Amino acid sequence: MKPKKSIILTADFFNNETHEVAKKLLGKVLYRREGNKLYRSIISETEAYHSMQDLACHCSKGITPRTKIMFDQPGHIYVYLIYGMYHMLNFVTMPKGFPAAILVRGIKDLTYSDDNGQTFKPLNVLTNGPGKLTKQLKIDKSFNGLEVKPENNLWVADENIKIAGSEIKSGPRIGIAYAKEWVYKPWRFWL
């Protein structure tokens, strides 16, 4: 059985317009290694947060202890805690100095392997929300500021899963009612 071709996404992939990267992330494969377990899932929902003008983006506050990571290199991980209990997983986009990130809101087809990635078994849990998926994948603030790569036990790969343009839906982002005209930007993407 020939192993599936898996191309690990690097900074180049994330160094682009945030909404474009958010769309391209759909259908990409999210890996998380935790102890002897390797989790594999398909990214199915994302949201783009782009520029200091975007009032929905934390980075609209400027460079603060929390937001500085979004000003850093593309391909880094931004994790923050919301409502005192849920960790949100984001990937930084755009060149260093320009604040932007993508929130991973949903993953699907979560499987795991505990034998060095040879056999993946289905894990029948719901991962259709940003707080749910980080709980399942045991992602917390310890990932904040790290590069998304296998050495850090969290990475994204292109395994040539074909997504037709017609499969991608878009609409307003969730939970940002305070963001004035930015509320209506269709920067949420899902399959």
Added chain:
DNA sequence: CACGCGATTTGG
């Protein structure tokens, strides 16, 4: 240093 609230989820 006190205060208010959020890129959510769950249960009543």
Added chain:
DNA sequence: CAAATCGCGTGT
């Protein structure tokens, strides 16, 4: 529909 629960940004 409201509670849970706490770090961060703001203003004092």
